[in-house]
Amino acid sequence: MKLVRKTKISYLQPDWASSPLVAGFSTRNGGVSRSPYNSLNLGLNTDDVRANVEGNRATLAHAFGLEPHQLLTVSQVHGDHILVIDQPNFDLSHFQRVECDAILCNQPGILVGILVADCFPVLLAAPGKGAVAAVHAGWRGVASRLIERTIEALARQFKVFPEELVAAVGPGIGAHSYEVDRPVRDAFRKAGLPWQDLAEEVRLGHWNLDLARACEMQLTTAGVPAKGIDVAAECTCCHKELFFSHRRDRGVTGRQMGFVGRL
Numbered sequence: 001m002k003l004v005r006k007t008k009i010s011y012l013q014p015d016w017a018s019s020p021l022v023a024g025f026s027t028r029n030g031g032v033s034r035s036p037y038n039s040l041n042l043g044l045n046t047d048d049v050r051a052n053v054e055g056n057r058a059t060l061a062h063a064f065g066l067e068p069h070q071l072l073t074v075s076q077v078h079g080d081h082i083l084v085i086d087q088p089n090f091d092l093s094h095f096q097r098v099e100c101d102a103i104l105c106n107q108p109g110i111l112v113g114i115l116v117a118d119c120f121p122v123l124l125a126a127p128g129k130g131a132v133a134a135v136h137a138g139w140r141g142v143a144s145r146l147i148e149r150t151i152e153a154l155a156r157q158f159k160v161f162p163e164e165l166v167a168a169v170g171p172g173i174g175a176h177s178y179e180v181d182r183p184v185r186d187a188f189r190k191a192g193l194p195w196q197d198l199a200e201e202v203r204l205g206h207w208n209l210d211l212a213r214a215c216e217m218q219l220t221t222a223g224v225p226a227k228g229i230d231v232a233a234e235c236t237c238c239h240k241e242l243f244f245s246h247r248r249d250r251g252v253t254g255r256q257m258g259f260v261g262r263l
Helices: 050-063 093-097 139-143 146-158 182-190 211-221
Strands: 002-006 009-013 021-026 082-085 102-105 111-116 120-126 131-137 166-169 179-181 199-203 206-209 229-231 256-262
Touching: 009 050, 021 120, 082 146, 102 111, 102 146, 111 120, 111 131, 120 146, 120 211, 120 256, 131 139, 131 146, 131 256, 139 146, 139 182, 139 211, 146 211, 166 211, 179 182, 182 206, 211 229
Parallel strands: 082 102, 166 229
Antiparallel strands: 002 009, 009 021, 021 256, 102 131, 111 256, 120 131, 120 166, 179 206, 199 206
């Protein structure tokens, strides 16, 4: 994964992304928002000035030759619902009210996006078939196996199978900065996830959890070839110059985006 500058913005680009397939993870740089949301805040659910966020979204869309209405985001609720876009849509704005945490799309000219500020954005694409997906993977999404369920939905909806996919796990909070407690452990164990391989106890009843590794494990478990999986090395909490972080900034922060589409 490499840091790329395009017009006003900079973003992390997976190694497998090449035209007409666009994929990446935005940084916080290149927008118009002011502190503490400076500067490319893409989250409409923050207390930033809405006009600034809409301007930032337009900047992102224009960087890839798109209009703002071609950028599709949803209302993320740390759930396990999946939105399927399988026909042309001329107005994508109403999807901002749809509550879900994963998006499937096989339509050209649409950039689907997942907003994060410590959770992990996971992108999937089938270069030969034109289908893409974006997943919001916080601990709840991982515990509900949302990544695996999204891959199953790609096969069911679009006849795209795991061995045909490439994937990218974007920047999120590193294990060294992500301390969790017993309810998180219990949820992972209930889901049958290998807690002992993903977490390290740092004090009684508290663990550092490696969500990036959990995301990568779910991708390989679902059958995505390991050679096609690109994982960002950057921690959102550590790199204040590049990323927003909910935990570091105590909730008063912006949102970056993982985005993917066939243009």
